[in-house]
Amino acid sequence: MSERAQRLLELADDELILGWRDSEWTGIAPTLEEDVAFSSIAQNEIGHARALYELAAGDLDTTADALAFDRSPEEYRSAPLVELRRLDWAHTIARHWLYECADELRLAELKSSDDAEVAGLATKMDREEVYHRMHAQMWADRLCGEERFESAVDELWPYALGVLSPELRTALAERVGREQVDAVERGSHSDELRELHEEMTMVRRSIPGATW
């Protein structure tokens, strides 16, 4: 697999899995407005995943749906940060904020890529992510200094570092005001991902090869 396809799949898997995790708040968020916000963010992250999978699918002679749903959990390249299932608000906002901070740095790098397709898509994604970042920062400012939120950020911080390539980690540490520690790297998956995969691919597996 080309390096480009590998990078695209890392990004696409992050956005797909995080989109699923965000969607778990649909119907049960603490306020109606947050129900709307997390559902909309989830939908948009999955839209980003689709566009990234389509680009990768062209390189790999397959389809976006096959990449999203027909691989085994071990083949996903998602960062452990997005796989965690932590249905409490402090962890949800901590992850949302850490991920958006990391994603901003990653997209900034991709926007200046020599690869016009990747740079074009990253620019489009970044325009949209502005609204996700606004939302994440608004909550981070509101919860800053609260014990539950700060301990959630501390717990997830090694995972957040694992979202980025090593050369971008210093900038992330500065951005979120934390010291660099050993990152939880991509490459191994949690049982939480396997459970999510089971649910996420259930309908598609029910009738293999069907056109929906």
Next chain:
Amino acid sequence: MVTAAAVWDALAEIPDPEIPVISLVDLGVVRDVAVDGDNVRVEFTPTFLGCPALEVMRDAMAEKVRELGGEPDVRVISDDSWSSDKITPEGREKLRVAGLAPPAPREASAPTLLQLQSSAFRCPYCGSTDTKLENIFGPTPCRSVRYCNGCRQPFEQFKTI
């Protein structure tokens, strides 16, 4: 013989699936139409990549081209070639009449929360600028929800993108 002008006219009849008061051409999402014999290539950029109406729009455009006797090749372009500034003046007015405030112009720097929280957004119902942000997000990725203190109505604001 299919002409590009005929294709543009036909595409202008397709309502946006989620905001049917405005057509895809008014929305500015059709980037290019190229005709080569019977082959018609249409390039379009979705407003947001998370737009759930993407397939519906693509299929509707292909259908229109077939009605004209052309062979459609509708391509989704996922780059920055669409912005909310591409909505035509007619399109903006149609949005406003339907109760959906048109987007503020795109600026060199990205929009900020502070800007959205300011009251400089006009209510599409009563025209007051005494409005406040209720939610950055709304029923579709391209919309925010605001509230007008003037006429005490919530309304939707098309996002600047």
